Amino acid sequence: MAKTRTRRWNSLLGILCVCLVALAGVQFQFVSPANAAGADARNFNAGNIISDSLFYDGNAMTAADVQTFLNQRVPRCTIGDPGRTAGTPWGTTNIAQNCLRDYSMNTVSKAANNYCGAYAGRSGESAAEIIAKVGRACGISQRVLLITLEKEQSLVSDSWPTVRQLDVATGYACPDSGPNWAANCNPQYYGFQNQVYYAAWQLKVYRAHSDQYNYKPFRTNTIQWHPNPECGSSQVYIENWATAALYIYTPYRPNQASLNAQWGTGDSCSTYGNRNFYMFYTSWFGSTQGISHANLDSASGEYGGIRVNGWARKLTDPSTAYVWANVYDASNTLVTNKLIAANQPLAWFNGQFPGWGNNHGFNDLVSAPPGTYRVELFNTSVNSEFIASRTVTVPIGQGHVDSVSQAVGGIRVQGWSVDFRTGGAADTVKVVLDGKNPPLTYPANKPTSWINTLFPGMGNDHAFDFVVPASTGKHTICVYGAAGLLQPCSTITLGHAERGSLDVAERAEGGVRVAGWAVDLASASPSSVDVTVNGVKATVLADKPVSWFEALYPGAGTGHGFDAVVPVAVPKSGNYEVCIFGKVTGQRLSCRNAQLLGGESTSFDSATATVGQIRITGWSAVLGKPDPSYIWVNVDGVGQMYGANANLPWFNNYAPGSGNNHGFDISFAATTGRHEVCVYTARTGASAGCRVVHVPAPAEQGHLDGVTLDAASQTLRVWGWSHIAGQPAPSYVWIDVNGSGRPYQANVELGWFNSFAPGQGNAHGFDVTLPANRGANRVCVSGMGGPTAYGCQTVTLP
DSSP states (O other), X not given: OOOOOOOOOOOBTTBOOXXXXXXXXXXXXXXXXXXXXXXXXXXXXXXXXXOHHHHTOTTSOOHHHHHHHHHHHOXXXXXXXXXXXXXXXXXXXXXXXXXXXXXXXXXXXXXXXSSSOOBOOOTTEEHHHHHHHHHHHHXXXXXXXXXXXXXXXXXXXXXXXXXXXXXXXXXXXXXXXXXXXXXXXXGGGOSHHHHHHXXXXXXXXHHHTGGGSSOOTTEEEEEESSSSGGGOEEEEEEOSHHHHHHHHHSOOOOOHHHHXXXXXXXXXXXXXXXXXXHHHHHHHHOOSSOSOOEEEEEEEEETTXXXXXXXXXXXXXXXXXXXXXXXXXXXXOEEEEEEEEEOEEOTTHHHHSTTSOSEEEEEEEEEOOSEEEEEEEEETXXXXXXXXXXXXXXXXXXXXXXXXXXXXXXXXXXEEEEEGGGTTOOEEEEEEETTOSSOEEEEEOEEOSSHHHHSTTSOSEEEEEEEEEOOSEEEEEEEEETTEESSSOEEEEEOOOEEEXXXXXEEETTEEEEEEEEEETTOSSOEEEEEXXXXXXXXXXXXXXXXXXXXXXXXXXXXXXXEEEEOOOOOSSEXXXXXXXXXXXXXXXXXXXXXXXXXXXXXXXXXXXXXXXXEEEEEEXXXXXXXXXXXXXXXXXXXXXXXXXXXXXXXHHHSTTSOSEEEEEEEEEOOSEXXXXXXXXXXXXXXXXXXXXXXXXXXXXXXXXXXXXXXXXXXXXEEEEEEETTXXXXXXXXXXXXXXXXXXXXXXXXXXXXXHSTTSOSEEEEEXXXXXXXXXXXXXXXXXXXXXXXXXXXXXXX
């Protein structure tokens, strides 16, 4: 009967030759192992056949573990059965004296070298002891060595091996350089100890000198499907050292037919060595990926380099693990590297890994200039286990178009742009209008207050604000900076767009004086407005100089103001609506409710509130008469009369013949909260208007609402509110735990607060989580403005 032996497509020291060794001839036949439960070749990952942590674990199995495993694979050795007598010739070799489970030999000592530790030889050493000792010495998993023995010569499961199988047990020094890719083994390396030792040694050499071999980790490699080049090749990104070593040792990738066949035969371009390694491992030992010890959650380019974020831990020790980051450029040249401590808190970590605590996260910036890079991370605390590789682009710049709007004579564009390559020098932006080239160039050199804070060292002068000349109609505008297109191109339609403001409307000799400004964005020329007062309309030209106008509307010039008297009668003092309208579009631009003089008039100018009181100011007079007047003041519906006799130096000029003693400036006590103040002319009862004021509470208020302890996470939750009267913006509180504290912003939304302090908004709460100390934790909170103490509470962590 023919006895076949399977072996891999082999490689030695990067010589990519292949053969399939069989004692009874070359046969593409693969025998399923006895226990194949859970093995599924369709889950084979060509870029990550096995993790580094499993492959390079020299303590995976003891000699006793290996012996038990061998006994399980071959419960009974059949050497000595009829036709299988030890020493009997079999093909070109003889049947061995023992199965691997019972095999022993006198081993030789081997000195420590750069790849393996020292090996102490002795007489009568079992195969299990040899496998265990070699694994420990060289840092190669005993499981990997067992699978290598099986996929090369079926030694683990063979119940009657031959001498030849033991002599070339791992296929070491057996390049596939014979006829028809037959094995051409070097007798110098014959012998079971030699084969196991040098196979492990070779795998470590591959890692130490990966640059000398055809298959390299952490990059994309071209890997043939089969030694026959006509079968083609594929592109594989090799994710770790272990997978690279397997491809160097067995330089072919199983094709889909091989994987679909599971333990069987694929097609004429199928190879099986790496498939069988995966199949043996998963059927004998479970997943090839083991337990995860680290993860790269994200890698992104930003100003200054590459930000990496994730977690890492040690194998058995909850102390801090360290991650090593390498950054390579497009030519695979190492640009920079960094050692990163994985010691940042992750709230979920101890729940996922009980007893490890939460401080195992990392979030760090690896410095790199602008460009595209490959960043690779390794867990230095777990045999430099490969974590992940990412391709990341560090931007050459950044920017944004904040607004695109119609301006006088064109399109106004505002935003900012920074070129990180210039060391802080101003960038320029290019504008393409309606797809026309060449683009227009504008400087991005206007000052900002914040850019240097966001991008330290770049300075603040990187804003732009310019007008691109354009006619009326529809336009598409695209803005480019160092970072490329700063935002999607904008479409804007330019037309007659009249703007204006009525700033003054008052009684004047001959009518009503109106003053303000107006502009039609379609042109820089002066425009006109229609003014209406008490149903009377008049046209006013807006051509007077306004010094600040060019700053508001770049390109418009200054000649867009108006100041004129509309000839209209005012029969009596009262509230009149005065409006201006665009001359072209008829659009109402601005209106004022003006108190125009005539007869008895009262002006309620202001109502202000401070803590404990309300102050009102204004004037009241029978115009043209110097006699003092009186006013009636209602506060929340309760009234009192006051004299309007305070000196106003300007009043007689305002109302000739009236004298100056017609002012009022009155203060009266008021409680905290909202009050409505109304002023009336005393003689006629005519209303001068009402105003709502809010009398503020004391300057700073707050409260410590509670302190609770979460024993599981060993944290304190501290919450309450704080507010400075008259200040809608959030304030700060000082939180002290056992005498040690720091400020925190009170900016949490409280749905009820604005009702409590009208006009102050709701963002005045604080809700802070702090680490708890063992024992008593005395928590005290105070405001930062006073300071005002809000209280203390004590909780105890057992």
